Amino acid sequence: MVIITAGMIGVGKTTLTDLIAKHLGTEAFFEPVGDNPVLPLYYADPKQYGFLLQIYFLNKRFAMIKRALADDNNVLDRSIYEDALFTQENHREGNISDAELDVYMQLLDNMMAELQTMRKSRPDLMVFANADFDTILYRIKKRGRDYEQFEDNAELRDYYYKMWSAYQDWYEAYDASPKMMVDLQQYNLEDPENQAIVLQQIDDRLAELDAQNQ
Numbered sequence: 543m544v545i546i547t548a549g550m551i552g553v554g555k556t557t558l559t560d561l562i563a564k565h566l567g568t569e570a571f572f573e574p575v576g577d578n579p580v581l582p583l584y585y586a587d588p589k590q591y592g593f594l595l596q597i598y599f600l601n602k603r604f605a606m607i608k609r610a611l612a613d614d615n616n617v618l619d620r621s622i623y624e625d626a627l628f629t630q631e632n633h634r635e636g637n638i639s640d641a642e643l644d645v646y647m648q649l650l651d652n653m654m655a656e657l658q659t660m661r662k663s664r665p666d667l668m669v670f671a672n673a674d675f676d677t678i679l680y681r682i683k684k685r686g687r688d689y690e691q692f693e694d695n696a697e698l699r700d701y702y703y704k705m706w707s708a709y710q711d712w713y714e715a716y717d718a719s720p721k722m723m724v725d726l727q728q729y730n731l732e733d734p735e736n737q738a739i740v741l742q743q744i745d746d747r748l749a750e751l752d753a754q755n756q
């Protein structure tokens with residue numbers, strides 16, 4: 543099966559992806575952050591690098607989802623299905639022009655149409671990692687990536703809040719595959735007992751889907 547994880551930066555999504563992959567004995571595809579040469583540039587000057595960043599991520603996520611669907615047994619840390627969420631917010635913020643948004647959306651539509659031609663055309667399950675906004679801020683601060691820090695940057699903090707709010711609506715509207723939400727505020731994955739609880743929730747959801755397909 544192919545499982546995708548989704549959620550805000552700092553919520554614990556990468557840890558969740560790794561746990562699911564190890565639990566199911568499959569490969570994890572991680573979001574290209576540490577080796578992304580555009581991301582620090584974007585945080586320094588979002589208006590100059592907003593479009594470049596979104597094209598970079600779109601290209602990487604398209605390649606990842608194609609590999610995962612072709613292998614038919616993987617877990618992806620974020621995916622092409624939520625990519626437009628960031629592009630649209632950058633457009634609202636004035637970081638991406640109308641013309642750039644049109645180019646992006648046409649490219650995304652072409653990519654999604656190509657996915658529909660594959661033998662496996664969609665994930666089996668989307669797992670949305672959620673937590674409240676204050677918890678997100680705490681975890682962003684704790685992990686300590688310099689370009690993500692917001693204490694002296696009110697605009698960045700405001701951007702995080704807008705993305706957190708947008709994610710709540712995105713989850714409700716998501717219909718590309720079956721879905722579920724896991725509460726990583728209540729079940730902080732630093733605790734092994736919480737890891738077991740969350741993995742059991744995912745197992746239960748997969749069992750439910752399997753029963754529906756019988």
